[in-house]
């Protein structure tokens with residue numbers, strides 16, 4: 648969103664409350680703002696399905712900090728360079744070692760998979776004060 652008075656950080660999530668007469672999407676953002684999405688000017692997408700959550704996580708992956716960031720799956724801190732952690736098997740993003748092991752067990756069919764909709768970055772996007780993306 649490009650508003651001269653209100654800054655809504657990239658990756659902010661919110662809840663749609665309606666559409667006004669001009670076609671703007673009215674939202675309550677998790678950051679507390681109620682700035683509407685301007686039709687044909689702002690960009691947003693819905694996260695209501697596993698496929699939509701994957702799109703979000705893939706996008707987070709392109710902006711994931713190179714060091715000292717939170718695991719998008721569990722929310723734990725990953726200290727140091729992200730290159731020493733695990734690449735997720737479900738989205739193009741780095742996860743902590745524990746989540747990497749859990750994903751390996753899930754993909755081997757030994758444990759039930761955690762739905763992407765339950766990942767910390769999707770459920771609690773404000774955790775880490777925007778550490779999901781920079």
Ligand SMILES: [Zn+2]
Nearest residue numbers: 718721743746
């Ligand atoms: Zn984790």
